[in-house]
Amino acid sequence: KQEVTQIPAALSVPEGENLVLNCSFTDSAIYNLQWFRQDPGKGLTSLLLIQSSQREQTSGRLNASLDKSSGRSTLYIAASQPGDSATYLCAVIPGGSQGNLIFGKGTKLSVKP
Amino acid sequence: GAGVSQSPSNKVTEKGKDVELRCDPISGHTALYWYRQSLGQGLEFLIYFQGNSAPDKSGLPSDRFSAERTGGSVSTLTIQRTQQEDSAVYLCASSSQRGGYEQYFGPGTRLTVT
Numbered sequence: 001k002q003e004v005t006q007i008p009a010a011l012s013v014p015e016g017e018n019l020v021l022n023c024s025f026t027d028s029a030i031y032n033l034q035w036f037r038q039d040p041g042k043g044l045t046s047l048l049l050i051q052s053s054q055r056e057q058t059s060g061r062l063n064a065s066l067d068k069s070s071g072r073s074t075l076y077i078a079a080s081q082p083g084d085s086a087t088y089l090c091a092v093i094p095g096g097s098q099g100n101l102i103f104g105k106g107t108k109l110s111v112k113p
Numbered sequence: 114g115a116g117v118s119q120s121p122s123n124k125v126t127e128k129g130k131d132v133e134l135r136c137d138p139i140s141g142h143t144a145l146y147w148y149r150q151s152l153g154q155g156l157e158f159l160i161y162f163q164g165n166s167a168p169d170k171s172g173l174p175s176d177r178f179s180a181e182r183t184g185g186s187v188s189t190l191t192i193q194r195t196q197q198e199d200s201a202v203y204l205c206a207s208s209s210q211r212g213g214y215e216q217y218f219g220p221g222t223r224l225t226v227t
Contacts, residue, residue, distance in 0.1 A: 032213060
């Protein structure tokens with residue numbers, strides 16, 4: 001059974017710092033991996049999608065990497081800003097499926113001015 | 114273009130009543146998903162529709178939960194005889210093969226059962 005773990009559960013950093021959020025999954029057979037952002041009381045905003053054949057994706061100050069063989073992904077945020085404060089969720093679609101996402105419990109990020 | 118929309122945004126109901134939650138996916142998206150996020154819990158998969166195929170209902174927690182998707186577009190999630198433990202945010206998402214099945218989420222419906 002696929003399980004997704006995110007470490008740390010919470011992170012507080014000063015503005016301007018570069019940071020890394022970690023995601024691990026137990027079964028390397030995945031179709032894709034997706035990173036989301038969730039603001040309090042809101043839905044999920046897709047940040048980056050990495051297909052199983054890809055190693056990384058970049059969007060602005062965000063860079064996500066995928067090491068499928070070791071079951072790990074990282075989300076790198078450069079030059080953090082207070083507006084980056086949110087919960088970041090990692091999720092995978094199991095291999096052989098285009099079906100449901102299996103989510104980690106998220107990392108709650110707080111960027112202090 | 115328009116994103117995924119859900120209605121109502123909030124629903125308060127009495128225990129034992131039935132509720133219907135609606136999801137309008139992004140136009141042209143063939144896949145539609147329902148998830149639930151309970152207080153303090155992670156996101157939990159409920160049901161998945163792909164085109165005209167039979168839905169994957171493996172995540173539905175009990176037979177009080179059902180969903181349908183009409184015309185390959187709008188979906189309705191129905192909870193019968195609601196219980197307090199059904200209180201949660203119900204999220205809908207849609208995706209397309211062309212987009213590598215990147216899932217786009219709606220704003221959710223917050224259900225409170227009193």
